[in-house]
Amino acid sequence: MQIAIIGGGVGGLTSAIYALRAGCQVTIFEQYGYGGITATLTDIENYPGVPKANGFDLTQQMLQQAKELGAKTIRKKVVSVVEKDNHFVISTTKDQHVADAVVVASGTRRNNLGFEQPFVGKGVSYCATCDGNFYSGQVVAVAGSGAHAVNEALYLANLARKVYLVADKPLKADQLLLDKLENASNLEVLADSNVVEVNGQDKLQQIKVMCNGNLKDLDVDGLFVAVGASPQTEFLPDTVAKEKGYLVVDATMQTTHKGIFACGDVTNGNLKQIVSACSDGAKAGWYSAKYVKMKK
Numbered sequence: 001m002q003i004a005i006i007g008g009g010v011g012g013l014t015s016a017i018y019a020l021r022a023g024c025q026v027t028i029f030e031q032y033g034y035g036g037i038t039a040t041l042t043d044i045e046n047y048p049g050v051p052k053a054n055g056f057d058l059t060q061q062m063l064q065q066a067k068e069l070g071a072k073t074i075r076k077k078v079v080s081v082v083e084k085d086n087h088f089v090i091s092t093t094k095d096q097h098v099a100d101a102v103v104v105a106s107g108t109r110r111n112n113l114g115f116e117q118p119f120v121g122k123g124v125s126y127c128a129t130c131d132g133n134f135y136s137g138q139v140v141a142v143a144g145s146g147a148h149a150v151n152e153a154l155y156l157a158n159l160a161r162k163v164y165l166v167a168d169k170p171l172k173a174d175q176l177l178l179d180k181l182e183n184a185s186n187l188e189v190l191a192d193s194n195v196v197e198v199n200g201q202d203k204l205q206q207i208k209v210m211c212n213g214n215l216k217d218l219d220v221d222g223l224f225v226a227v228g229a230s231p232q233t234e235f236l237p238d239t240v241a242k243e244k245g246y247l248v249v250d251a252t253m254q255t256t257h258k259g260i261f262a263c264g265d266v267t268n269g270n271l272k273q274i275v276s277a278c279s280d281g282a283k284a285g286w287y288s289a290k291y292v293k294m295k296k
């Protein structure tokens, strides 16, 4: 293959479309489902030209478009990328593949609190759009203070009877979201607070919250953890420079390792959005194709 794309989210899929249209052979490696995070979103309101988009539909169309242009897809996790004899050897959990260039589009993985593991799938979740329906009419808490946490809390406020937003830091989100938060009557923000313990028998029943220095018990049916994310880059060689874990890229989306490009949430770009991942992906696809052609 000429270009290996690691990650089948919107960044990777757009990258594939641009590299294929530039005449290259492309293989997309994806460990889970194509479409990445975007495929799990039900209401996207800021993708230009589509005022209300369903993430699954949007990404399946991108995948279809890439496949129709000739993209090969491999449903496996990439575990290492090594440069050997002017080529890149991409190892998955099962086999090895060789490519002339690599586009890293592996996004981020959600952080955890460190102690909630026993209740994951039994009251603890990392995705309100995926699991929120299970808590219809019930009491839930969201841990986190960023835009993602605020989004999760607002989404849940439409389903649950009561939502606690346990915020360790001052809330950091668009004014529009903060206004919506203010108007949600069943949503209570616990400022300067941390979830410190999760308890229950077979499933989650209670969380302990350190709230302004006081320990508080909250009876909840669900806890949604939204405490940030970390870039997925462990399969890359050390020669690829990072900034706070995110891949450093130049204006052509090339990393500090020649022939390895990157796009989307895994890069050190500020805006972590679908439209920016697509824009990065277009550049990474186009410039990696240019790189492959110059290599010949």
Ligand SMILES: Cc1cc2nc3c(=O)[nH]c(=O)nc-3n(C[C@H](O)[C@H](O)[C@H](O)COP(=O)(O)OP(=O)(O)OC[C@H]3O[C@@H](n4cnc5c(N)ncnc54)[C@H](O)[C@@H]3O)c2cc1C
Binding pocket: 006, 007, 008, 009, 010, 011, 012, 029, 030, 031, 032, 033, 034, 035, 036, 037, 038, 041, 043, 044, 045, 046, 047, 076, 077, 078, 079, 105, 106, 107, 108, 148, 151, 232, 235, 263, 264, 265, 266, 272, 273, 274, 275, 277
């Ligand atoms: C709750 C939530 C709501 C959001 N809402 C919006 C919104 O309304 N509008 C908006 O513009 N943005 C929104 N975003 C942000 C947007 O979803 C992301 O910016 C976008 O999905 C980034 O795309 P990506 O392709 O870079 O990464 P991802 O979508 O994370 O895709 C990366 C893919 O790479 C795969 N992968 C990772 N490592 C490997 C490996 N080793 N081998 C193989 N595959 C691998 C993953 O499985 C994944 O499918 C939201 C994000 C969240 C969390």
